[in-house]
Amino acid sequence: MLTLYRSWQRLFRSFWGLPQAGQLQKPNWQRFANPDRFVKLARKLTPWFMVSAIALGLAGIIMGLMIAPPDYQQGDAMRIIYVHVPAAWMSMFVYGVMAVSSAVAFVWKHPLADVAAKASAPIGAVFTALALITGMLWGKPMWGAWWVWDARLTSVLILFFLYLGYIVLWSAIEEPTRAARAARILALVGAINIPIIKFSVDWWNTLHQGATVFRMDGPAMPASMLTPLLIMALSYNLLYAGLLMIRMRAEVAERRLRSIRLGLESPAS
């Protein structure tokens, strides 16, 4: 039993190119050969992302608020979807990015992947909060209540708690390398559990026959509404990319500062 387990572990480690137990290993940050290349690229890309995000955002808002027709049932109140729906999409997308980065960090121990996951979390949390707040604003005229336990809104709320837990874990563990390892595991466990959570909430909602949900998906939406929605979604994505570059650069700089202070790296490099 035990030998089987050990040999499985050995096989696993060799498959992923991980050092065998007892073999030499370098500390993560120093194995991170060249953050310079990434930092340079990020610095160049950031303004492009930000400018196009703002331009597309303005275009999307103008199209959504002025050009697109009002909904035949909800009138102008539904125009909030141009802010709400892309935010809800982003809340899931950013968690997906976090989960993938965490998996990459877990398997290949690449520190940039940890940095990407860490930098993504607050951005994702803000998108999630935006989705929740706009959902509440939308809910008031639609359902007559600020909060309705609709399946989607509930899932987004739970997602918000997952983000919070991830952010808090990072800040609670002082040593960055340790915090990074713990955060990876948490992000992956969250990602494995999201389908279970989502399924349980949907199941619970249909069982209790909650408020009738206005269905966003499906072919029912005319192009005049879909276009501004997709433009907004693109704008949010670019905004995320831009913010991510800024935050990752800041994180790399902070880690480097820390290494210099600890004498692991010389200021000149």
Place this chain on the structure above:
Amino acid sequence: MKLIGERLAALRGERVVFRNVDIEVGSGDLLTLHGPNGSGKTTLLRVLAGLLSIMSGRLSLLDDEAKPVTDEKRDRSLHFISHQDSIRSQLRVAETLQFHAALLGAPKKSVSPALEAWGLEKLAGHSGGLLSAGQRRRLSLARLSLQPRKLWLLDEPMTALDAASRARLTDACSAHLAGGGMIVAATHEAFMGDPKVLQLGTRS
């Protein structure tokens, strides 16, 4: 059996606590680690125990045919007595040692001789919380008597011990060395004449 480390370097957190440390311990050898606080004595012991990966260098435990042993074999060949004593106030002395015996894979009947060997038999029913510092130390050291193992890694073994217990410890160590065992001990004071000393860095 032989323990060989070449150009070892290790991190504690993000700080390099030592680098370029060479170590060689053979059968019957006692190596004492000296150095100021923070020089990496405990870290080195943890590295030797396999609890901490090394940053660079080469570390191997060789068996009698000079072949490196596997990790599991290494775990079963060593006793690690750290300054953390793993004693809980809710467990009695005998229960604590029984638990430690189970972790070591030592038979249950080894517990009472071990208690006797360290003068703890009268305390067997006491709660761990009632022990004095020296008694706690002896309870940790009693793990050495649960099962014969080749390599002893001792962190500040003399701390808090009275003269009689110190004598008991040095007797146990001499017997262990005479039987071909190996000891690496981190100490601040001279330990059993310091036949071999590794001086770890100065305070930075």
Place this chain on the structure above:
Amino acid sequence: MSTFWALIRRDVTLGMRASGGAALAAAFFALIVVLVPFGLGPDLSVLKTSAPGLFWIAALLSTLLGLERIIQPDTEDGTMDLIRLSPIPLEMTSLAKITAHWLTSGLIITVLAPALAPLLNLATEAIPILALSLLIGTPALSAIGTAAAALGSSVQRGGMILALLALPLNIPFLIFGATAVSRAQAGDDPAQALLLLGAASLITLIVGSFAAAAALRIGDE
């Protein structure tokens, strides 16, 4: 294998004797159930419809209570070093920790719940389902809690953080468990809810053991 049982025995002993252990979980559970009528009013029909959810919320909160004592004391007093030097794989260690936590929280609550059921006017025919759902679901709560405890083992006094980490993952069990009891009380078939509860519980036990083991390895890289 004997190491596995020794780990469970020792943790259960600690859980029974420590002040924050099994007794506290049981007392906390009973306290919530007793306090509810003061908050909701003594109307028996209101209590009856709320009972399934309330029992499950009480169970969830009581299992959160002992999370700090699962791993953190062991990393602090060096026991985790001895465990890592022992021949038992860390996955089995995690499973032992989960089992011990369950024996000193979930199991006690499962036994206690039927006795407290009349206080909230839970229908008699729903009582076995309440016990069954707790029996199936609470091991998963312990698994999630142990994984959270392992992740936060280097955080001093991290009780609140552990609760925050564990809470969102606990929600499916609250949903499936409470629904099973509600359905039984309403005379509907609770089988589907119980099956979903069992499936989620099984997955979570496996994921939790591996996640906790991975978290315990954090210190040695």
